[in-house]
């Protein structure tokens with residue numbers, strides 16, 4: 001079934017759009033009529049995805065405010081910002097290093113601050129904006145082997161709630177999505193840990209009520225909803241797309 005054209009005339013920037021969930025979000029927003037800018041540190045990947053959806057690729061390192069500002073400027077007046085770029089470096093906390101913590105926080109948390117900082121003033125001026133950040137159920141319930149990642153993702157949820165509180169008066173909504181285990185290169189990277197990694201993935205699958213990994217397009221459908229005018233009265237929320245893993 002074809003998706004509805006809820007985003008016609010809207011312009012969207014998807015960070016980390018070259019792979020996995022971001023690529024699925026870019027495709028879904030484009031299929032619903034948006035003009036999509038795919039921002040990624042992986043230029044070739046961004047160009048590939050943009051080429052598939054008749055969108056645009058833009059260089060973006062979310063950890064660098066100048067790069068975020070330049071990417072937002074290249075896209076022009078944005079209606080939708082999807083903060084999706086993220087990474088993890090799996091390992092039990094005491095076996096990780098401060099350098100790893102910094103990398104994980106820089107991409108997953110500071111990256112969301114940078115891109116939101118770059119995009120928000122024009123949205124405030126326009127009196128319209130949709131910001132959707134991809135957090136994680138790890139940010140709500142924790143995740144073995146991902147302590148710092150969980151902390152960063154919890155920070156994203158609190159940050160989006162505050163942006164929602166500060167920007168309702170400008171017609172800007174801000175929401176988070178908390179995916180569970182989704183079959184992408186990021187999650188499958190845990191397998192590099194060998195048997196422990198396989199166990200981590202199996203464990204997460206077992207924690208879902210649906211007993212399976214999720215697909216990137218299942219996350220993308222939730223993003224499209226929050227980015228559309230079907231969600232005009234939804235802000236400050238965190239929507240779990242996790243097969244019931246994070247329900248309280």
Ligand SMILES: NC(=O)c1ccc[n+]([C@@H]2O[C@H](COP(=O)([O-])OP(=O)(O)OC[C@H]3O[C@@H](n4cnc5c(N)ncnc54)[C@H](O)[C@@H]3O)[C@@H](O)[C@H]2O)c1
Pocket residue numbers: 015016017018019020021022039040041042045060061062063084085086087107111134135136137178179180181182183184185186187
């Ligand atoms: N896969 C899962 O199980 C899962 C679960 C919960 C949340 N998430 C979140 O979903 C988002 C997407 O993850 P994914 O699984 O698709 O991962 P992925 O590794 O497939 O894709 C991540 C993308 O981000 C890009 N990226 C990395 N660092 C960047 C930077 N500094 N600037 C710009 N782009 C950068 C990568 O090049 C890549 O294209 C992440 O925020 C992740 O934390 C994933």
